[in-house]
Amino acid sequence: MTEQGFIQPLFTVDNVMFAINNARLYVLLVKRAIAPYHNNWSLPGGFVDIALDKDVEACAMRKLKQKTGLTPAYLEQLEVFSGADRDPRGYSVSLAFFALLPYTPVSSQINSVSHASWWPLDQLTQLTLAFDHQFIIAQAHQRLQQKALYSMLPVFCLPATFTVGQLKMVIETILGKDIQRKSLMRRIEASDMFTLTEQKQVSGGRQAQLYQLKPGVDITHFSRNMGA
Amino acid sequence: MTEQGFIQPLFTVDNVMFAINNARLYVLLVKRAIAPYHNNWSLPGGFVDIALDKDVEACAMRKLKQKTGLTPAYLEQLEVFSGADRDPRGYSVSLAFFALLPYTPVSSQINSVSHASWWPLDQLTQLTLAFDHQFIIAQAHQRLQQKALYSMLPVFCLPATFTVGQLKMVIETILGKDIQRKSLMRRIEASDMFTLTEQKQVSGGRQAQLYQLKPGVDITHFSRNMGA
DNA sequence: GAATATAGTGTCCTAGTGACACTATTAAGG
DNA sequence: CCTTAATAGTGTCACTAGGACACTATATTC
Numbered sequence A, B: 001m002t003e004q005g006f007i008q009p010l011f012t013v014d015n016v017m018f019a020i021n022n023a024r025l026y027v028l029l030v031k032r033a034i035a036p037y038h039n040n041w042s043l044p045g046g047f048v049d050i051a052l053d054k055d056v057e058a059c060a061m062r063k064l065k066q067k068t069g070l071t072p073a074y075l076e077q078l079e080v081f082s083g084a085d086r087d088p089r090g091y092s093v094s095l096a097f098f099a100l101l102p103y104t105p106v107s108s109q110i111n112s113v114s115h116a117s118w119w120p121l122d123q124l125t126q127l128t129l130a131f132d133h134q135f136i137i138a139q140a141h142q143r144l145q146q147k148a149l150y151s152m153l154p155v156f157c158l159p160a161t162f163t164v165g166q167l168k169m170v171i172e173t174i175l176g177k178d179i180q181r182k183s184l185m186r187r188i189e190a191s192d193m194f195t196l197t198e199q200k201q202v203s204g205g206r207q208a209q210l211y212q213l214k215p216g217v218d219i220t221h222f223s224r225n226m227g228a
Numbered sequence C: 001g002a003a004t005a006t007a008g009t010g011t012c013c014t015a016g017t018g019a020c021a022c023t024a025t026t027a028a029g030g
Numbered sequence D: 001c002c003t004t005a006a007t008a009g010t011g012t013c014a015c016t017a018g019g020a021c022a023c024t025a026t027a028t029t030c
Helices: A056-068 A121-126 A133-150 A153-157 A164-175 A181-191 B056-068 B121-126 B133-150 B153-157 B164-175 B181-191
Strands: A010-021 A024-031 A045-047 A074-083 A092-100 A116-120 A194-196 A211-213 B010-021 B024-031 B045-047 B074-083 B092-100 B116-120 B194-196 B211-213
Touching: A010 A056, A010 A133, A010 A153, A010 A164, A024 A056, A024 A121, A024 A164, A045 A056, A056 A074, A056 A092, A074 A133, A074 B074, A092 A133, A092 A153, A092 B092, A116 A121, A121 A133, A133 A153, A133 A164, A153 A164, A164 A181, B010 B056, B010 B133, B010 B153, B010 B164, B024 B056, B024 B121, B024 B164, B045 B056, B056 B074, B056 B092, B074 B133, B092 B133, B092 B153, B116 B121, B121 B133, B133 B153, B133 B164, B153 B164, B164 B181
Parallel strands: A010 A092, B010 B092
Antiparallel strands: A010 A024, A010 A045, A024 A116, A074 A092, A194 A211, B010 B024, B010 B045, B024 B116, B074 B092, B194 B211
């Protein structure tokens, strides 16, 4: 076996960043400034810079910051998508990440941010996205739904301090179906991930307790799925 | 934003293939014939050949076949491991796969198979493996254990036709703890993944029913974990 | 202070699993 | 043929975490 001598495929990183606004799930997209797929919307990503990026996670973070001005609260590897046909420039290998963040408007003040924008997930079918990004987003959404069933991951869609009602809304938005408030409270207590603070009012009604992540805790995984 | 112009990191594929023999979990390793880590044991893997490999999964399959003579019954992406320090030749990105197979002795008749061998997982700490392969195997083992709790994945460690007792043994070996035969039978029935056949005897005792995967079924995932 | 809206609790039901004793079927050995 | 041992499979009750849903609590608005 010889060492290299092969043509290496192009390796890139793509990010599917989700956020929730007004009980709707949004994905962050950027408009491509160059061919191929010039002017089409696409996932923010790019090439690894071995001088800047400690590893692929750092690369994903950097690309998000650079292209959208935002830093995810949570980031994990999704899956590698590869093949000769997904990029007209040739054989390519792309590692997709999936990320969560409390909803923040994209500030167009930043120079490098050409066109970055949040898109409602349920309107994406009307868009023509670059490459296989439509499919990648679908995979990411599936993973997010799966994890929402058995973990506390959705808290990363909320600010540092939040109410049970907000968390319930986030989970229901992700799953696309209602859950029992009682079940959620049982999980919050069982997880031992949170501490209480003062109060807060929402629209009408009694003021809700404000919860807050304990510093440095791991995301609890439960032994059962919700709603089944 | 310019196009490329960057130095691309080395992209490779590595495979963690598991099998079970004599109630012990084994990993398939190959002995490196070249530097770095010359003569150390390592995971079978290599570079993508864009002419031969439809995608990275095909690459993983090809490398396994080529280096060990075996074809996995199940294969899925595990995770990407990356960084400047994991390979002395420079910045590298490796996509690790995790694979299952009914135990088959490695036939050393094949030429290209220099030194391939099954190693018991619990003896690996005594070996010095190449790169970060020790860590990758640990991650793969964790994933396998997790999936064994809520899915029928362990059937891929068994031949086409098998008994409940064998499946119980496989799962217990993976998890490192006993499970209830009754629970397993309930899951087998609920999954609706299998059909019955004739009979079979093992050592002493009553003959066990032989089960067999229905053609083309998906691996059932359950809504609860076992043993919790 | 009544109406309304949201937050949080009490309590029973249910599904899927654990525990474990019990029955069933086979081989081996007198 | 009968007994023993060994493994296969079943019956049944207990336990746990979530679902359902009525009820209480606390706030705002008029």
